[in-house]
Amino acid sequence: MRTPQRVGRAGLPERVTIWEVGARDGLQNESATVPLEVKLEFLDRLAGAGLRVVEATSFVHPRWVPQLADADELLARLTPREGVRYPVLVPNQRGLDRALAAGVRHIAIFASATETFALRNLNRSLDEQFAMFEPVVARARAEGMAVRGYVSMCFGDPWEGEVAVDQVVSVGRRLLDMGCDQLSLGDTIGVGTPGHVRALLGAFTASGVDVSALAVHFHDTYGQALANTLAALESGVSTVDSSAGGLGGCPYARSATGNLATEDLVWMLDGLGIEHGVDLEALVATSLWMAERLGRPSPSRVVRALASAD
Template identity: 70%
Template sequence: MSPTPEPGLPARVRVHEVGPRDGLQNEKALLPFDVKAEFIHRLAAAGLTTIEATSFVHPKWVPQLADAERLFPLLRDLDGVRLPVLVPNERGLDRALALGAREVAVFASVTESFARANLNRTVDESLAMFTPVIARALDAEVPVRGYLSMCFGDPWEGEVPVDRVVRVARRLIDLGCAELSLGDTIGVATPGQVTALLTALNGAGIPTERLAVHFHDTYGQALANTLTALRHGVTTVDASAGGLGGCPFAKSATGNLATEDLLWMLEGLGIETGVDLDRLTGTSLWLAAHLGRPSPSRTVSALSPKES
């Protein structure tokens, strides 16, 4: 397929691969840590340079990622690859720093219902919990990414007001987060809402270059929403190899935007990513065999070898 560029779009997009963390945390199958390590190595070999490796949450809450201490040391040979990890609190930060993590992320909610479901705290209480985490990470010269969940809709509260998202986003920026990932956790956003939120965040003094987008594909809107964000100037897009993932604390959340589906669109627009689509597709097929189910990615399905 020959690329057909669209004027005004960025020349290059950084894909923030979340499959090993956000993807696997919602899988029923518990993969061995050495399989996860090979998965991450295969992602890196396909050209992905930012791969969210794991989460240092308590094993009770996310048993799929209980092997973080065994997994992370197996990734030390990945020179030039950013390997951010999720940390929920100071204890999680301690565990991550002890293993040499050089980038961390915190996961905030913009709605009270999800903050209670995910963190058992109010929004303000969760931000207070993140305050020392972010401060200590920055003291250790470890940059922090802030995830904002439920930016567009919440399964308990319905549509989320833009000003509520802006308030939490501004708090995280003021605490020191280098980048914010705007999450459509249950996949209900449409392009007009994306434009409205990005415009409001810019109006609150948060520049587009500090924003990433993280869409789920519940209603098939993830690519349309991503393209809208690109037209606004966003250059970092979260995606999950093979479309893995959802959210264990929001049962209506379906899979993340598939990295392969994203790459097909970006390649068609002539936007560089540095990622080899064929090699990544092979990786997702390999992982699907370990998970015992087919990949939900339409691009993976289309590019898969067909039986005669």
């Protein structure tokens, strides 16, 4: 079988927006430099497979993420497809300058739910990170940009252990209050479970946050990413982050392995009868193409299954 049997389920969104992070989050941890031409073709293939949100790159300093040092040239040479958004990660005011110069209309900032990760990733305390982000968000909104706020370590931290739900809600509310349009709640090290997902999302909605402002970003370290995604869908979330072929990790947290594979997500959504607009066969072909260039098999189970069925 190359498609699952469709068996719908009441109470789930009719349509899900897939926020594709493969070209940014997926590639940022690669030790060998991926050629610019490959990145550009990867982005075009992803858009060609029907993905409408394709995160393109990051304006983080090249010293911290060398893989994305070509961000300016990549955006200058990118040929956007009609109807596709290409957000970029912007860490600070200098990054925003570069984004504005490149004509970017959608940006994301990357905050932490924990003190230790904020210090390691941003060189700021938990509270100090907001002082860094506030002028970035204010200026971006004044320029008419859409701003997404990533919150990392929402379900556990490799240095601090368990993370209190109310602490995550507090961080997320501060980002929304400063002007972020959407929050992406990240299980950076993949330790979350479905009950935890429901509890966190329920706490956000209980605090007055509309579920439409929330997205989820799961890593599959402990094999929980799809189960956690289903729990999020059951809670009303309709934007899910994923990475083609399951690429990715976090350069600042070694226990963070690959993201939820977009193909695995699409297979589940197809089985549930949820619309998403992605051509699974074209996406699998794209991930196989990228795996060849990276010199290793794709970790996505759906990619491997459909490739072996050929």
